[in-house]
Amino acid sequence: MAVTFRDKNLEPSYEQRAVLQHRTDSLTILMLLGLLLLTILTVWLFKHRRFRFVHETGLSMIYGLIVGAIIRYTSDAKHLPSVQAVLDDNRTFTSLDPPDYITVYLNRSNTSGAPHDKVIYALKGALGSLEEPPLERTVTFSPELFFNVMLPVIIFEAGYSMKRKHFFKNLGAILMYALIGTTISALVIGGIMFGLTRLMTGISITLNECFVFGAYLSATDPVTVLALFNDLHVDVDLYALVFGESVLNDAVAIVLSESVETYGELSADAFDLEAFFSAIGKFAGVFAGAFAIGTFMGVITAILTKFTKVRDFPLLETALFFLMSYSTFQAAEAADLTGIVAVLFCGITQAHYTYNNLSLESKHRTKQLFELMNFLSENFVFLYIGVSIFTFEPHIWHAGFIFASFLAVIVARFCNVYPLSFLLNLGRSNKIKANFQHMMMFSGLRGAIAFALAIRDTDTEGRQLMASATMTLVLATVILCGGFTTPMLQWLQIRVGVEENETELQQIGGDSMRN
Amino acid sequence: MAVTFRDKNLEPSYEQRAVLQHRTDSLTILMLLGLLLLTILTVWLFKHRRFRFVHETGLSMIYGLIVGAIIRYTSDAKHLPSVQAVLDDNRTFTSLDPPDYITVYLNRSNTSGAPHDKVIYALKGALGSLEEPPLERTVTFSPELFFNVMLPVIIFEAGYSMKRKHFFKNLGAILMYALIGTTISALVIGGIMFGLTRLMTGISITLNECFVFGAYLSATDPVTVLALFNDLHVDVDLYALVFGESVLNDAVAIVLSESVETYGELSADAFDLEAFFSAIGKFAGVFAGAFAIGTFMGVITAILTKFTKVRDFPLLETALFFLMSYSTFQAAEAADLTGIVAVLFCGITQAHYTYNNLSLESKHRTKQLFELMNFLSENFVFLYIGVSIFTFEPHIWHAGFIFASFLAVIVARFCNVYPLSFLLNLGRSNKIKANFQHMMMFSGLRGAIAFALAIRDTDTEGRQLMASATMTLVLATVILCGGFTTPMLQWLQIRVGVEENETELQQIGGDSMRN
DSSP states (O other): OEEEEOOTTTOHHHHHHHHHHHHHHHHHHHHHHHHHHHHHHHHHHHHHTTOOSSOHHHHHHHHHHHHHHHHHHHOOOOOOOOEEEEOTTSOEEEESSOOSEEEEEEBOTTOTTSOOEEEEEEEEEEETTOOSOOHHHHTSOOHHHIIIIIHHHHHHHHHHTOOHHHHHHTHHHHHIIIIIIHHHHHHHHHHHHHHHHHHSSSOOOOHHHHHHHHHHHTOBOSHHHHHHHHHHTOOHHHHHHHHHHHHHHHHHHHHHHHHHHHHHHHOOSSOOHHHHHHHHHHHHHHHHHHHHHHHHHHHHHHHHHHHSOGGGSHHHHHHHHHHHHHHHHHHHHHTTSOHHHHHHHHHHHIIIIIHHHSOHHHHHHHHHHHHHHHHHHHHHHHHHHHHHHHHOSOOOOOHHHHHHHHHHHHHHHHHHHHHHHHHHHHHOSSOOOHHHHHHHHHTOOBOHHHHHHHHSOOOSHHHHHHHHHHHHHHHHIIIIIHHTHHHHHHHTTOOOOOOOOOOHHHHHHHGGGOO | OEEEEOOTTTOHHHHHHHHHHHHHHHHHHHHHHHHHHHHHHHHHHHHHTTOOSSOHHHHHHHHHHHHHHHHHHHOOOOOOOOEEEEOTTSOEEEESSOOSEEEEEEBOSSOTTSOOEEEEEEEEEEETTOOSOOHHHHTSOOHHHIIIIIHHHHHHHHHHTOOHHHHHHTHHHHHIIIIIIHHHHHHHHHHHHHHHHHHSSSOOOOHHHHHHHHHHHTOBOSHHHHHHHHHHTOOHHHHHHHHHHHHHHHHHHHHHHHHHHHHHHHOOSSOOHHHHHHHHHHHHHHHHHHHHHHHHHHHHHHHHHHHSOGGGSHHHHHHHHHHHHHHHHHHHHHTTSOHHHHHHHHHHHIIIIIHHHSOHHHHHHHHHHHHHHHHHHHHHHHHHHHHHHHHOSOOOOOHHHHHHHHHHHHHHHHHHHHHHHHHHHHHOSSOOOHHHHHHHHHTOOBOHHHHHHHHSOOOSHHHHHHHHHHHHHHHHIIIIIHHTHHHHHHHTTOOOOOOOOOOHHHHHHHGGGOO
16 A cells, blocks of 8 residues: 655646536435435425425425435445555555545654654545446435534524423423433333343443433424424414423433443443533533533623624624624534534524514514524434435344334333323422323324434444434334324214414414414 | 654554544534534624614634634643655655645555656544643634535525515626636735835745735625625615625635636746636636526526426425525536535525415425524634634735735725716616615625635745735725724715515525524
């Protein structure tokens, strides 16, 4: 394996490759845009014909699946053949693909005594006998894009468009489900998975990975069910419970999975009390920090819009609002906290305080802007999930493992909803009725967040098993539970068509999807 | 120089680096967002106090400059010391930095007879004795982001918010200035620069590079002057002329520079007729192709919005509109044409046909959405220009070259405006008055497009000279010409405060920046 420095004059074909890569990227984006357009037109057709069986997120995912399958089974993606490389110390290394990263040790000519400097290089592409970059790679879900752009939008909009009155009325129950329920769920899933995988052969997964998996799968999806609830004007208390739980438990699941990973890095094999407490400390610290940043930025925006006359210029006001909200995400990330959690609290604060200071035009603008961004992000995410299920490479499908995951998720949801509802009902005057509990049990879909968490890290065999199982779960729950939400509501005799006369906030925001 | 395969277990510090890099990225974005917020608040203050001397783009750039200077002169950016590498054939290679790309030749163990496969690796970062990635690199303008995200938005909005009546009334003159005038300008600048650089010592720049430079510097900036014209309600004919020319000539300059580069690649040193015609053919083909795609996509959107009842759901309609418009850009790029040009024509078509089919709510939504995106993009771009002037690395400052550029730009603008106006006035009943001509001469600012074109490629010494000179020109013209636009209009006795009663289009769009 020889290393040469790239010299532009010697390698004109690299420029051609860059052009080819650019064109493939454009084609990929174009294909995804086309699918998104198709989804929009189909959604319109369904709405027009009042056909409510398939929701837009399910639809996006199905279109994505079809295209992913086509790419997978038609493209003659030329995988790089086996590569043998000879290292400096004469060890040889054989690999199916060229490695993704190589480390280059630099000999500093003028500082011979100094330690070597190491420089990391990342694989860009191949030259020579290899042709176009395989489409399978370019269309695979990028967790970075999801976590830095799409998810903040979705979560912010969830906070900003919240029906606040009912949310705060049910805050105790929501916090109970989100904090304690999610932790229970993660522990139950982790425990069941660890137990069941011991019974299977040919699977290597650690206890820590099982609990990480539990945390991933405890994030229920706020998108699909709530969109249906919104369309159907379901009972406001049920809406608040499902909404509050599914939004907050994303945040909890993300922080929880990070804490479990921290514990795994710190602890030895046996139970390590110190690592356990530092994981709990991390959980509390990240949550509190993100809450503080989110609320702080929201309050600053509220003060700026209240005490300056920027409302005379709605464009500037909207821009200010938008930038402050996105800054919240970046500030939390820069402080090593979780941006998503900060953005959620920022959205709630903006809705609670800033919104009332805005000019009427900015109220419309901000609602509409975030509504549109949210709509595009949601559909893009589910489309991408659909495509990735086929084009994602490090899959390990294992029927037993997937079956165990389904079982664990159902049991864990059961252990979350029913015992906690029982406890809550002891103290509530407005009891959580049995049919509400069944509906909460049913609406525990797994969606974009579980998916993105699962594919972010697929280095070990256990992680790859987890990613494949998560994909299957997401696919099954979004399509099945999403599709059967309306019949289920009827069957459980839950009120729909509730017209609430709430604040101005909902009246502006909620009408645009309806006629 | 030894190459090792990256093994995650062996290199945990790489993960730490990725975290560090992520934090630096977040901090960079946060800093830019903070600057953008500062700009917005200052703009508001200026508008509030009716202070019109500095426009927001100039302001963004000045803030950017200050921060760029601070980064430049305070950061102890540890440049990598000189590196010596020993290649396989025992040649040694000494370089100040590790190379940006390395080519790795793979010995295929099982196909010994086959040619080597080459794989390209790109520099990701350094490990070991090197600390944080220098902030100077992270904050430097990325032409990719500009060309793929910001510029399409700015140009689309220009087309979509156009005052169509006066644009089409003056179409002949606009096309004359944009097509013939820009070509004249590029040739004059190229000629002058080639002549003057022969008189200077220590400069190496080729004839082809001079004409590329001419094409770059012929793109006048539509942002700053038009924003001022819009605020001041300047005479509609003058507005249409300056607007039409500055928007279209961006497209012409981009295609022209590509054509000159094509010519440079094809031709030998002497004049090559075949290469010349293929460059002209490329110019015509790219322009016609982009026009066709842009108009086609606009018409498709118009048909979709007219013949489906998607207008019952404004959110879907707006999403459709947005996606079709962005698809236009990607379609043109995928077809190897110029996305910017396609987007401009798409914007004009959307305004002309689709706009009238939209529901009232979508009219508002699309106007406001693109207005906001445009506002943010513009300010972000000028901020970035300001920062990059100090943090951009391959600068070659050469006073003579810069002076020559100023001279060439002024002469070229003169040769564009006055002779063509004279020719046009021969055939026009509504003559282009002398004060209009002077104002057109004055309003030939160089802005974001000249800047982005110039820094896209800085491989040779000539290119680096060009980049530094372009930056100086952009800085000087945006601040000086931008700042003196209002006094100049008064001095030339050009009507301001013209209230036009045009179509619904402007009434919705134009009011939001005013009280």
